[in-house]
Amino acid sequence: MIYMKRVRLFLVLGLIGLIPIMISGCLGSKTSIQALFTVSPDKQVIPFTANFDGTLSYDEAGRIVSYTWNFGDGTTGQGPVVAHMYKRNGAYKVKLTVIDSRGRTSVSSITVQALNPPPTAQFSYSPKSKLNDKYVVGASEWITFDASKSTDDGTIVSYNWNFGDDTVGTGKIVKHRYIWPGTYNVVLTVTDNNGGKTSYTQQVNILGGPPCNSDISGGDTTINGSQK
Amino acid sequence: MKGLAAVVVLVVLMQVSAIAGGVGLFAGAGPGGAALGEINQAITLYNRLLDNFNHTPTITGNVPPIPKMGSGITYQAGEQFWITDDLALGGKIEYFRTSVATAGEYQSGGKKTPISIALDCSTIGFVLTSGFNFLHYGFTLGVHGGVGYYYSGFTSNITFSVPSGYNKTISVHPHTGKGHYNNRSLGLEVGLSMVYPVTTWLALGVDASYRALTAPRLVDAHGIGLDLDGDGTAEHINLSGISLQVNVSIKLDLFR
Structure with missing residues (x-):
């Protein structure tokens, strides 16, 4: 009889002990x-x-x-x-x-x-002549590429040129000449002070052949920039 | 730890065999529930977004909300050793499973965005039980309790993305992808049982039990936790809940 009473007591205590566990189990730990x-x-x-x-x-x-x-x-x-x-x-x-x-x-x-608003890239070149609604430049003729019309809300920190004949250059205004006739894609890439970049491409048509006395190795000159 | 548990079980069974009044086998099934609070909060998040997509004029299509998770079926089978006519020790295997799903598709500008969410949660427990009958009145009323080792698993198969045509960015990115997560933990169970003896050896009964079981953060095979709501923390799987089961039990008086 005493044994049974103790069993009942343990059971009741056990059930009471489980109540907090039951309550905590019912509650979510995250807020809703x-x-x-x-x-x-x-x-x-x-x-x-x-x-x-x-x-x-x-x-x-x-x-x-x-x-x-x-x-x-x-x-x-x-x-x-x-x-x-x-x-x-x-x-x-x-x-x-x-x-x-x-x-x-x-x-x-x-x-x-x-x-950051990207810069606008723009360039012009001279000299050039109009032939059949197309601007052309003679072979070996020195051409001045001018990127002064490029703009930015800040400042443009670099002007990079790719002349399309495996030569490149840097600078706002550069000079370059083509030895061989053909159509070349000249790409100007400008970078502003926030790292924004914009490229602009223009075709340059070269007519004629290299003069007999030309230095076909190149020898470009640069104004306010450099070339390779 | 495992060795200690084995010794405890062995000692209990040896004592039982010496004094037992009988052995009972039982099996049952019935509706069960689990809180799954954090899972259901993630479901609320999915439903909130689905409702917003369903009511966005630039999107056509409708995806029904996901039902709250938690309702399922509990199965159990086990045996009891009657130390006295009213006190029993034993063990059982318990299985609970719940799953929910939804699916649909949104269209906008000729582009389709399929949505499907399927969640499945299950746990299997190996429970050491004790029972005590305190009232005999044609039927028997008793209390029972137990402690068990539960293996819990959660499977998610979710295809969820912001539909094209929803021209806004949302601050929360709920989970998408397939995954299976699992873990093990200890749980407790307590309840009331009512047993009606059909014959001297066969009885029908009803159990109302509460299981206290919060699994640790479930992880997949790579140790990555289940983060349904995309808040950077893995969800807890709270499998605590109530079950109501109908049982059939057979009592064998082996030692009398």
């Missing part, structure tokens, strides 16, 4: 509040306005009472739907923090790419 938002656009050339919509955020066990935005550029905002203008290039980590009526929080983030 979720910050969730969309952005459009998330990648654009500056200046541009990004539209943020946090209304996708949800809370299964309460009501979201606060939407706080950190736009990643030192500014903040409030509200479920906001817009923000990015004026300087860079990668900005935007964070939305939502708080519900029970004081629980959730954070979600996204990276917005504010892109």
